[in-house]
Amino acid sequence: MISLLSTLLVPGLALGGVDAPQTSWSVFAEKVYTSTGDTLENALVVVTDGKISAITPGAKALDDSLSATAVTAGLIDASASIHVGTRAVEQSSEVTPAMSMEFGVDVFDYRWERLMRSGVTTAFVPPQSRNVVGGMGVLLKTAGDDSLEARKIEGAPLLCGAIGSLPSSGNRPASGRPTSFYNRRPTTRMGVEWEWRKCLFDAAQAPAEGAGKDVDVLQDVLAGKIGAFIEAYPTQDIRTAVFLKEEMQREGFGEMRLIVDAGAEAWREPEMLVRSSTAVILPPMPSNGRTNDSAFMAANTAKVLQDAGVQFAISADDARTGPLGIEAGLAMRGGLTREEALRAVTITPAQILGVDDRVGTVEVGKDADLVLWNGEPFEVTTRPIGVLVNGRLALDPR
Amino acid sequence: MLTLPILIAALAHPGPAPSPAAADVFALRASKVHIGNGQVVEGGVLVIEDGVVRAVGEAAPEGVTVTDVDGEIAPGFIAMRDATGAGSENNETTRKFTPTADISLAFDAKHPAWAHLVSQGITTVVMTPGASRVAGGLDAIVSPALGEVVKRKAALHLGMSSRSLSSFTEPTSYAGLFGHLEKHFADASEGSPFAEAKAGSLRVMMEAYTKSEVARAIHFATGHGLNGAIVGAPEAGEQVELLKSAKLGVVFEPLVAGAAGDVVDSSIALRKAGVPFAFASDASSRGAAAMRMTAAACMRGGLDAHAALAAMTKSAADMLGVSSTHGTLEAGKVADFVVWSGAPTELTSHASHVYAGGKLVHQTHR
Structure with a gap:
């Protein structure tokens, strides 16, 4: 499913105002803080049609994954x-x-x-x-x-x-x-x-x-x-x-x-x-x-x-x-x-x-609101480098 | 250079006037006659009879002397918002809601300032209530040169912007403003302007400026089945889909020199999308030439001359529901037209002769 998805991904957002924005992505992070008490290492979060559809710890980034040091749910x-x-x-x-x-x-x-x-x-x-x-x-x-x-x-x-x-x-x-x-x-x-x-x-x-x-x-x-x-x-x-x-x-x-x-x-x-x-x-x-x-x-x-x-x-x-x-x-x-x-x-x-x-959490079925951080979240030297809202890339980390 | 229209009207057709033999019929030949519907007749002859356009063609009918004029003929301009000469008589400041107020009663037909508008080729003006009202009354279409009211009750004017909010009287908030509007529309008794607007028999002119205000006004209009136009909306170019879906036109305010070029970009975007637009003149605050200059600024940004002319003539008449009598020089329409020294939308041109209802009401000697 993931490989099928990746072939559908269109790089960049330069689609103009006519086409619907892309709402399916894969996001890879060294740490995914889920807000449920778990911290997942090397996790791949798959986003399909604006929702979180799969979360796989211990995975590898795909060629076209968005990558970050850490990922949390949207604040x-x-x-x-x-x-x-x-x-x-x-x-x-x-x-x-x-x-x-x-x-x-x-x-x-x-x-x-x-x-x-x-x-x-x-x-x-x-x-x-x-x-x-x-x-x-x-x-x-x-x-x-x-x-x-x-x-x-x-x-x-x-x-x-x-x-x-x-x-x-x-x-x-x-x-x-x-x-x-x-x-x-x-x-x-x-x-x-x-x-x-x-x-x-x-x-x-x-x-x-x-x-x-x-x-x-x-x-x-x-x-x-x-x-x-x-x-x-x-x-x-x-x-x-x-x-x-x-x-x-x-x-x-x-x-x-x-x-x-x-x-x-x-x-x-x-x-x-x-x-x-x-x-x-x-x-x-x-x-x-x-x-x-x-x-x-x-x-x-x-x-x-x-x-x-x-x-x-x-x-x-x-x-x-x-x-x-x-x-x-x-x-x-x-x-x-x-x-x-x-x-x-x-x-x-x-x-x-x-x-x-x-x-409020990174869980399958929730809105794909995700923050991609360039370090440990909430440290003074860390900032969001990417933001997804309803699966749309509002801030592009690439 | 400027002469009072009344005085000129009293003179027996100076300049390129018709022959005295046929006082009620005359014909002018110009290098170009812009009909206003996109059609331009080269070397056209415009025939006027009893204050009405009889024909535009290549020759005059038998027995009618043709006078050659130096320049191009175009329909008189329609200014979509102006309260020149009204003083503050269009602004009932004790109430935010005076929906039945007839703004034509604020029309001072003899006010000397109207001559400035006429000298810029404006033959038709929409008088509106003060922008700080929520439902300040009913717009009136007037002919400033003739001192006549063309149409009372042309549209219900609604202020849906921060300009209609005050810190000292109710409403102070958008929620309050729309709360009152919703209530007035819900409680409208038969025959009231709100009821007529809902029924589609009365147009609405909705003042809204920021994109948020425009979106809200469109939402309100769609919800109540209103037709008409948004007045303001300098960034309308970014909301064309919304405007199209609601079938609303836009009336732009005069461009402020040095301001962001929103109106320019927006006019081009609206033209491309087929959303009708026109211009306000606001001569009392911006000067009589502000409307022409705004149209010229849009052309400088890439708007074609035909669209710029249409915005000041045909589109405006369509928006007001007076296209059967105004806006073009097709046969049967009121003979409101201007002899321009060059192309009507060029700033280098001046209105050498202005006719209203077939009467010469202004001429510039230079």
Whole structure:
């Protein structure tokens, strides 16, 4: 089968825009990190029609194999802010659950290529934290045809919002004469928390049908059908998110599925996260230790969460400050093993995003999203030299 | 050099005017008559009767004196977006949705600035609502030289770009903008512009600039069965398949000198793919010659002269649904035409005589 396949391979991608791009390849690496716990030596990964069709350890490269020192699954960033900024958030209201980030994403944005070149093949985009409840995030592949329909993939639906100082930062107290719709609540953390509780409480009281799209979304959040993806940097705000979930539980409104995004201070109270089954996305490691909202992110944050048993993923945001591989390397510097760091940028975010049946590991049947590295992954001297997305060669190693 | 069209219209046909004996019928012979449909009649005679093209041929009918003109005759240009003289009267800033607003009411027929457009060979103008509206109203086709409205309610104008978003009023986001649009289209009552657009009886002009905005506008148009054109889309050349599948044309904005040559490349790609395109003039901000200069820039990049002329004449008329009366010099059409000192699409040519509805409305003395 492999030899038959190789005869079909067309060298290069200079096919123009008319012919369908090649989605069948063989990839050979000295080490294949599968994200399932195995590291395969001298393995040949065969890709057929965009899917991984065979993995053979102890093999030899074919004449036309793409070759690399190491191969991992395509990296997954569960919080990539590649969107059109404030135009992606409807600020005429603080609570806009039914708004979709499909309208806030520009697939022609040059940052998608930067993200892909850093090894990220799947990215979740939440809205900017200008609203308390911003709307539904969107999950995309980072390369492929230039249309949202072609890039988008179905994962677990996630309602995104924020707790902290950021959603209230543009608002002004209504002293004197109101001049715009920004003269409104919230202007404080208390107000942000109040908005969350009010909209969830109102949704719980509303009829099950016919109360509008916003209420439908919030009711699904309370029922756990839609996850709550809440940005919260300092532990004060992480607590607020967890308490909110626990309050809804106590009141009998439902079991929310909570994901804390940008949980820089998650290391302070990991047992609270374990207790509430809260997943955490870690923001990029700040060079001075401080993130947004003056949170302190310790160098061993990922290690603390790993040891406590918190489900966590590592994010590099839009890869502007550094690629995701380097963020994983910083987590290793803080104590994670390479395998643990790898999971935090592949299979764990896939699980959090509800797409672990399609992406996140190198296994037969999964999407052929692969990163070819020129050395051991996540070392500072190592970079992606090739990237396959859905079997298409997005970055050519040759 | 410029003269008010009103004054000129009052003069009894100066220059290469018809004989006084037949005031309602006259004929002009030029070295070339560009019909506008691709056909060029060498040494052609254009016969005008009662403000309408009667014939283009090699000779005039008996009894009609033929006046020779020095240059080439072409249909008057159609500018697909211009609000010259409207001031801010086309922009109802208190509301993002005023779909039934009739932009012809912003048409100041006597505004002196129209003469600048006419002097550049523009005889037909589409007046549109301000770009910062979402559904700012209904485009109007006007004849600036005659001071007449040609067609009210020519198209529903929709702003689908960041220009229609504000930081201070709803919507501030694309999601909000399209949320409102979807709702308006879903709730449209019979006879409303949204309902007519959905039914296909009213064209839409959709402003969209980035490729992402264009893709979204096309998606929306396809979803609601809309026909019309995208206004903007400088990179449309990279989205020809999408445009073709949605059967939408493109109206390019005037090229900004020194900007990336997107419009130039795009016009050529659209021409190759058979996607119709036209040009906006935006004279109030870009100057009256901006449309001609954009077409010339496209030619400099490789667009053929016929396509450049069509973009400013026939394609524009087709896009607006007025091709039975405008856009070419075929018999029966309104006698809006220009005597150019040379080829109509060359920048070295100037409009020596401009006729609207068979009347001489401008002439340049040099």
